[in-house]
Amino acid sequence: MSKSLRAGQMMLARTVAAVVLLISLAACSAAIAAEPDKRLGLGRPATPEEIRAWDIDVRPDGMGLPEGKGNAAKGETVFAAKCAICHGDFAEGLDRWPSLAGGLDTLKTQDPVKTIGSYWPYLSTAYDYIYRAMPYGNAQSLKPNEVYSIIAYILLMNDIIQDDQFELSKTTFTSIRLPNEQNFIEDNRPDTPTLEDGDPCMKDCKPDVEVTMRARVLDVTPQGEDKEAAKGAIE
Amino acid sequence: MSRRNKQSSETDSAATRRQFLKSSIAASGALVAGSSIAHAKADPAIAYVQDWTRYLGDGVNAAPYGKPSEYEKQVVRRNVEWLTASAESSVNFTPLHELDGIITPNGLCFERHHGGVAEVEPDLYRLMINGLVEEPLVFTIDDLKRFPRKNQINFLECAANSGMEWRGAQLNGCQYTHGMVHNVMYTGVPLKILLDQAGLKTNAKWVMAEGGDASGMNRSIPMFKALDDCMIAFKMTGEALRPEQGYPARLVVPGWEGNMWVKWIRRLEVGDEPWHAREETSKYTDLLENGKARRFTWEMDCKSVITNPSPQAPLKHKSGQTVITGLAWSGRGTIKRVDVSLDGGRNWIPARLDGPSLDKSLHRFYYDFDWNGEPLLLQSRAVDSTGQIQPTKTELRNARGYNSIYHNNAIQTWHLKKTGEVENVEVS
Numbered sequence: 220m221s222k223s224l225r226a227g228q229m230m231l232a233r234t235v236a237a238v239v240l241l242i243s244l245a246a247c248s249a250a251i252a253a254e255p256d257k258r259l260g261l262g263r264p265a266t267p268e269e270i271r272a273w274d275i276d277v278r279p280d281g282m283g284l285p286e287g288k289g290n291a292a293k294g295e296t297v298f299a300a301k302c303a304i305c306h307g308d309f310a311e312g313l314d315r316w317p318s319l320a321g322g323l324d325t326l327k328t329q330d331p332v333k334t335i336g337s338y339w340p341y342l343s344t345a346y347d348y349i350y351r352a353m354p355y356g357n358a359q360s361l362k363p364n365e366v367y368s369i370i371a372y373i374l375l376m377n378d379i380i381q382d383d384q385f386e387l388s389k390t391t392f393t394s395i396r397l398p399n400e401q402n403f404i405e406d407n408r409p410d411t412p413t414l415e416d417g418d419p420c421m422k423d424c425k426p427d428v429e430v431t432m433r434a435r436v437l438d439v440t441p442q443g444e445d446k447e448a449a450k451g452a453i454e
Numbered sequence: 455m456s457r458r459n460k461q462s463s464e465t466d467s468a469a470t471r472r473q474f475l476k477s478s479i480a481a482s483g484a485l486v487a488g489s490s491i492a493h494a495k496a497d498p499a500i501a502y503v504q505d506w507t508r509y510l511g512d513g514v515n516a517a518p519y520g521k522p523s524e525y526e527k528q529v530v531r532r533n534v535e536w537l538t539a540s541a542e543s544s545v546n547f548t549p550l551h552e553l554d555g556i557i558t559p560n561g562l563c564f565e566r567h568h569g570g571v572a573e574v575e576p577d578l579y580r581l582m583i584n585g586l587v588e589e590p591l592v593f594t595i596d597d598l599k600r601f602p603r604k605n606q607i608n609f610l611e612c613a614a615n616s617g618m619e620w621r622g623a624q625l626n627g628c629q630y631t632h633g634m635v636h637n638v639m640y641t642g643v644p645l646k647i648l649l650d651q652a653g654l655k656t657n658a659k660w661v662m663a664e665g666g667d668a669s670g671m672n673r674s675i676p677m678f679k680a681l682d683d684c685m686i687a688f689k690m691t692g693e694a695l696r697p698e699q700g701y702p703a704r705l706v707v708p709g710w711e712g713n714m715w716v717k718w719i720r721r722l723e724v725g726d727e728p729w730h731a732r733e734e735t736s737k738y739t740d741l742l743e744n745g746k747a748r749r750f751t752w753e754m755d756c757k758s759v760i761t762n763p764s765p766q767a768p769l770k771h772k773s774g775q776t777v778i779t780g781l782a783w784s785g786r787g788t789i790k791r792v793d794v795s796l797d798g799g800r801n802w803i804p805a806r807l808d809g810p811s812l813d814k815s816l817h818r819f820y821y822d823f824d825w826n827g828e829p830l831l832l833q834s835r836a837v838d839s840t841g842q843i844q845p846t847k848t849e850l851r852n853a854r855g856y857n858s859i860y861h862n863n864a865i866q867t868w869h870l871k872k873t874g875e876v877e878n879v880e881v882s
Contacts, residue, residue, distance in 0.1 A: 269582065269592065274584060276723060327745045340735055343730065358569065406750055415841060429881065434625060439625065
C-alpha cells in the first residue's frame with residue numbers, strides 16, 4: 220500500500236470518526252436543539268433606514284464616518300458652548316472631569332494623563348465616542364459638522380495639527396495618525412507564576428513578615444474624613 | 455389580633471415590660487456570654503415569651519415583593535463618593551462581607567454605569583443585528599423569548615475591581631477592595647443562535663455590542679468568543695434583569711471583563727476588524743511600567759479574597775472556634791484549590807471549597823480553626839484549573855508596575871487584631 224493511499228484511508232477514517240463523534244454529540248447534547256443552519260423564523264429584516272438610524276459606529280479604517288467637515292476655528296465655538304463646562308476652554312479638564320489635551324511624556328510617571336495626544340491609538344475612537352456619548356446628558360445630538368469641528372479643535376489643543384483652518388472630513392480623517400499608536404501590545408498574560416513554575420510554597424515561604432502599609436493611615440474609606448489622598452481608578 | 459394591630463394599641467404595661475426586657479438583656483448579657491450552666495439565671499431571650507411568639511405576625515401578601523429583614527438594613531451596596539465626577543458615570547460595590555454561598559442577590563449586585571440607568575420600555579426594546587451578515591434582522595423582547603434558552607451561572611467582575619489598591623492598601627473593607635464582582639444565574643439565548651439567524655459572512659471575525667443607554671456603551675468581541683459561550687440574557691437568578699443590570703436584555707461574556715457585558719443591548723454589528731472603541735483604547739487597556747499598554751486583556755485572572763473576617767465584618771469573639779470564609783474565581787475556568795495563611799504568607803494551609811464548582815463562577819471557601827486570640831495576618835491564595843496561581847502584590851507590581859489600574863488579582867492581606875477588628879494592610 221502506498222504511503223499516500225494509506226494517508227488517504229487514514230483521513231477517511233478520521234472523517235468517519237469525526238462524523239460519528241458529531242452525531243453522538245448531537246444526540247447527547249439535547250440542551251440546545253437548534254442546528255447551526257436552521258433559521259427559526261423569528262425576528263424580521265432590518266430596513267436600510269433603520270440600520271442608518273442606529274449604525275453610528277466609526278472604525279480606525281474610516282468605516283462609518285459620515286459626510287461633513289469642520290475645522291478648529293469653528294470647533295473652538297462649538298467646544299466652548301457644548302464641552303468646556305466640564306473639559307475647560309482649552310480641553311484641559313475641570314475638577315474631576317477628564318483633560319482632553321496634554322499628557323505627553325506622562326505615561327511612565329506616577330500620574331499618567333491619557334489624551335488623544337498622549338495615549339489614544341486611533342482618532343476614529345474620538346468620533347465614535349463623542350457622537351454616541353457626548354455632550355454628557357445630551358448624547359447623539361451633535362451634527363457631523365459639529366463633531367468634525369470639535370475633534371479638529373482637540374487636535375489643535377494637542378498640537379497634532381497646527382492649522383486652525385485644516386478641514387477635517389470623511390476624506391482627510393484617516394490621514395491623521397496619533398503619536399501613541401505603536402505603543403499598544405497584545406495581551407501576553409499570564410505574566411505571574413503558574414503551576415508550570417512549580418507548586419505554590421506552603422511552609423516557611425519567607426522570613427518574618429512585617430506590615431508595610433495600613434489603609435487607616437490614608438483613611439479614605441467612606442465615613443473617613445480625609446478624602447484627598449487616594450488615587451481613583453474609575454472615570 | 456395581628457402583631458401590627460396589637461402594637462398600635464399597645465398598653466403602657468406592655469411598653470414598660472419591653473423596656474424592662476431590654477435593660478434586663480443588657481445587664482445579663484455579660485453573665486450569659488461569659489459563663490455557663492453554672493449561672494442559674496435564665497437568658498431573658500428564653501425566659502420571656504417574645505412578641506413574635508405570642509402575637510400573630512403579618513398575613514400573606516403584606517409584602518407582595520418580599521424584602522430582607524428590617525435587622526439587615528446595613529446589607530446594601532455602597533459607593534465611594536470621591537472616586538468619580540458624577541454618580542451617573544460611577545460605580546457602587548457588592549457587600550461581599552454580608553453574603554455567603556456563591557449567588558449574589560439581585561438587589562446587591564454592584565452597579566457600574568457610564569450614562570446612568572437606562573429605563574428601557576420593554577415594548578420599545580429592539581435588538582438589531584447588522585454588518586457582515588446575510589440578512590440584517592430586528593428582534594423584539596418577545597422574539598428573544600421564543601428562542602431555545604440556556605442557563606448558566608457566571609461571575610461578572612469589573613476589570614477595575616481592586617484597581618484602587620494598585621499603589622497600596624487604601625480602602626478598609628472587602629466591599630470596596632473587591633466588591634465589583636457578582637455571581638448570578640443567567641437565562642437567555644446563546645449568541646451563536648442569534649447570529650446564525652442573520653447568517654454570518656465568511657469574513658465575519660468580530661462582533662460589536664452596543665447598548666441603548668446614554669453612553670451608547672460599545673465593545674468589540676472576537677467571533678470565537680461570541681460563538682463559544684456568550685448569550686443575550688433576559689433573566690438573572692430567575693427574575694427579569696434589574697434596570698441597573700440592563701433590563702430588558704444584556705450581553706453575557708463569561709469570564710471576561712465586566713465592561714464587555716453590554717447592558718440594555720440594542721445592537722450587534724458583525725465586522726472583519728475590531729472597532730477600537732473608547733472603552734477598549736482609552737480605558738480598559740493596561741499601562742505597563744515601560745509606557746507600553748496591553749489591549750484586549752479580556753480574561754479575568756485567578757483571584758480570591760477573605761470576606762469574613764474583614765474590616766467591615768470584625769470578629770465579635772476574642773478567641774476560640776472561628777470561621778474564615780471567602781470567595782475565589784477565575785475567568786479561565788474553575789478554582790482547583792485555595793490556601794489560607796494566618797501569618798501574612800509565610801505558611802499556608804489548604805482551605806475547604808464548599809458548594810458548586812462551576813466554570814467561570816464564584817467559588818466559596820472556608821477555613822475553620824481555633825483562634826488563640828493573638829493578632830493574625832490573613833491571606834488567601836487561589837489556583838485555577840489552568841494552573842494560574844494568584845500572585846502577591848509584589849509579583850504583580852514587578853510584572854506590571856503601578857499604573858495598570860485594571861486586572862489587579864493580587865493576594866489581599868487583612869490584619870486581624872486582638873480586639874477582633876480588622877484592617878486592610880500590606881506586608882513585606
